[in-house]
Amino acid sequence: MTLFNIDDTLKQLGIQNINNGTSTGVKNFSNGNILESFSPVDGKLIASVKTTSKSDYETVMATATKAFKTWQLMPAPQRGDIVRQFGDKLREKKEALGKLVSYEMGKSYQEGLGEVQEMIDICDFAVGLSRQLHGLTMHSERPGHRMYEQYHPLGVVGIISAFNFPVAVWSWNTALAWVCGDVCVWKPSEKTPLCGIACQNIIAEVLKENNLPEGISCLINGDYKVGEFMTKDVRIPLVSATGSTRMGKIVAKEVAGRLGKTLLELGGNNAIIVTPDADIKMTVIGAVFGAVGTAGQRCTSTRRLIIHTSIYNKVKQAIVDAYKQIKIGNPLDQTNHVGPLIDKAAVNMYKDALTKVEQEGGTILVEGEVLSGSGYESGCYVKPAIAEAENSFEIVQHETFAPILYLLKYEGGVENAIEIQNGVAQGLSSAIMTNNLREAEHFLSHAGSDCGIANVNIGTSGAEIGGAFGGEKETGGGRESGSDAWKVYMRRQTNTINYTTKLPLAQGIKFNL
Numbered sequence: 211m212t213l214f215n216i217d218d219t220l221k222q223l224g225i226q227n228i229n230n231g232t233s234t235g236v237k238n239f240s241n242g243n244i245l246e247s248f249s250p251v252d253g254k255l256i257a258s259v260k261t262t263s264k265s266d267y268e269t270v271m272a273t274a275t276k277a278f279k280t281w282q283l284m285p286a287p288q289r290g291d292i293v294r295q296f297g298d299k300l301r302e303k304k305e306a307l308g309k310l311v312s313y314e315m316g317k318s319y320q321e322g323l324g325e326v327q328e329m330i331d332i333c334d335f336a337v338g339l340s341r342q343l344h345g346l347t348m349h350s351e352r353p354g355h356r357m358y359e360q361y362h363p364l365g366v367v368g369i370i371s372a373f374n375f376p377v378a379v380w381s382w383n384t385a386l387a388w389v390c391g392d393v394c395v396w397k398p399s400e401k402t403p404l405c406g407i408a409c410q411n412i413i414a415e416v417l418k419e420n421n422l423p424e425g426i427s428c429l430i431n432g433d434y435k436v437g438e439f440m441t442k443d444v445r446i447p448l449v450s451a452t453g454s455t456r457m458g459k460i461v462a463k464e465v466a467g468r469l470g471k472t473l474l475e476l477g478g479n480n481a482i483i484v485t486p487d488a489d490i491k492m493t494v495i496g497a498v499f500g501a502v503g504t505a506g507q508r509c510t511s512t513r514r515l516i517i518h519t520s521i522y523n524k525v526k527q528a529i530v531d532a533y534k535q536i537k538i539g540n541p542l543d544q545t546n547h548v549g550p551l552i553d554k555a556a557v558n559m560y561k562d563a564l565t566k567v568e569q570e571g572g573t574i575l576v577e578g579e580v581l582s583g584s585g586y587e588s589g590c591y592v593k594p595a596i597a598e599a600e601n602s603f604e605i606v607q608h609e610t611f612a613p614i615l616y617l618l619k620y621e622g623g624v625e626n627a628i629e630i631q632n633g634v635a636q637g638l639s640s641a642i643m644t645n646n647l648r649e650a651e652h653f654l655s656h657a658g659s660d661c662g663i664a665n666v667n668i669g670t671s672g673a674e675i676g677g678a679f680g681g682e683k684e685t686g687g688g689r690e691s692g693s694d695a696w697k698v699y700m701r702r703q704t705n706t707i708n709y710t711t712k713l714p715l716a717q718g719i720k721f722n723l
């Protein structure tokens with residue numbers, strides 16, 4: 211069942227079949243290979259895209275490098291105004307882009323719209339930020355001297371993004387990088403190339419209307435080999451990479467090898483602690499949405515529930531009952547809760563994980579299944595599953611990007627639950643459900659959660675753009691979006707000015723000539 215006309219949507223977003231997946235904004239060129247984008251919703255081919263060849267990449271970099279010379283000199287509030295216009299265009303295209311996100315990636319239409327809303331929100335944030343790229347003034351130890359620090363643009367920022375947030379992650383990076391005076395080259399996931407082209411078309415329109423160089427925003431398409439063009443390129447001082455920990459380890463090594471900077475947003479293994487003082491109704495809503503929303507394909511998806519033994523059976527029953535109400539199907543149909551996984555490889559990983567948890571001694575509470583028949587032709591729809599497990603199981607220690615929830619027990623005080631929650635290699639998102647102030651504060655203290663995100667009485671999944679987003683340990687340590695995340699897109703310079711006729715040295719050193 212197709213609930214909308216994909217051809218109309220592609221037309222509204224300026225996407226033609228066999229589109230050039232390489233773009234500096236308006237030019238059409240590419241001699242790369244063909245990349246086909248299939249929808250996990252119905253298995254149909256949406257469109258084909260040409261991937262970026264090395265010589266295309268060189269053209270893109272030449273255009274970006276040239277554009278940087280102009281863009282960095284434009285006052286930051288004026289750059290902010292371009293981002294404002296981009297946000298306005300996104301408001302106009304919200305429905306079409308939200309539909310494409312849903313159809314190409316498989317998340318619900320509501321979540322597709324939510325992603326575009328996140329793009330609009332970060333544009334608004336970046337507009338304000340464009341007047342607040344503050345440095346500090348320090349007191350000099352030398353008389354008649356002034357010392358301060360300022361932030362300058364970095365240059366060409368490389369952005370590599372994952373399939374599961376095919377548009378928002380780019381905008382988190384690029385809206386900030388643009389107001390900071392950088393230009394961006396983006397390689398979206400090879401699983402969602404059309405979302406990349408749609409975004410590029412929208413910003414290209416804004417740049418054209420303002421007679422600005424097209425190279426301020428550049429797009430390259432293809433798999434990891436195209437990503438490697440950027441990680442190996444000394445002309446790119448910062449590579450922001452979102453995706454698996456496996457990818458992050460390779461990218462970090464490559465970029466560090468040339469002493470470049472990375473901003474890494476990698477895998478999570480997120481848990482909710484449920485204490486005896488938890489509100490069970492809220493817990494069930496938070497846990498079920500966290501585990502099955504986006505078919506478990508959010509970096510912040512809830513993978514583990516750590517439940518106190520005294521309420522274990524009650525919580526278990528309530529969650530298992532809630533799973534009975536879940537409707538799985540076309541994500542563009544708003545009555546469904548769960549759409550498809552991204553592709554058949556993801557389905558195989560889901561199946562493997564369920565086999566492994568049983569092999570390791572886990573108990574399946576809600577059986578998994580790959581759905582077939584009418585409406586499930588793509589072969590990518592699976593039933594969300596629940597298993598009772600131990601935190602030490604190898605499979606529990608890993609992020610499986612699918613709707614599988616592990617129930618774990620703890621005894622005694624909240625510190626025991628925190629030890630389990632921190633006892634994994636990843637450190638992205640965490641939550642506690644409790645009405646007990648002591649437990650909540652303990653969880654948020656330095657003896658508490660070791661994650662980049664720690665929530666009280668809301669789940670692990672989803673985040674607002676106002677806070678810095680990211681995580682510790684194997685999640686990579688990067689921070690994007692709000693707070694002072696902008697600083698990574700700029701280089702800091704310390705300036706000392708002597709307004710006297712003498713030249714005193716620091717630390718009182720004398721040097722008489």
Ligand code: NAD
Nearest residue numbers: 371372373399433434437438453454457475476477478509
């Ligand atoms: P992935 O690692 O397979 O791919 C991500 C991107 O990296 C793609 O564009 C891919 O082409 C590129 N890439 C892969 N290897 C590369 C290499 N050697 N050099 C350069 N580029 C390379 O991830 P995915 O399957 O698309 O996304 C799912 C993963 O992303 C999950 O682990 C999820 O937790 C993570 N994720 C994290 C965040 C976060 O903010 N922490 C957000 C979204 C997704």
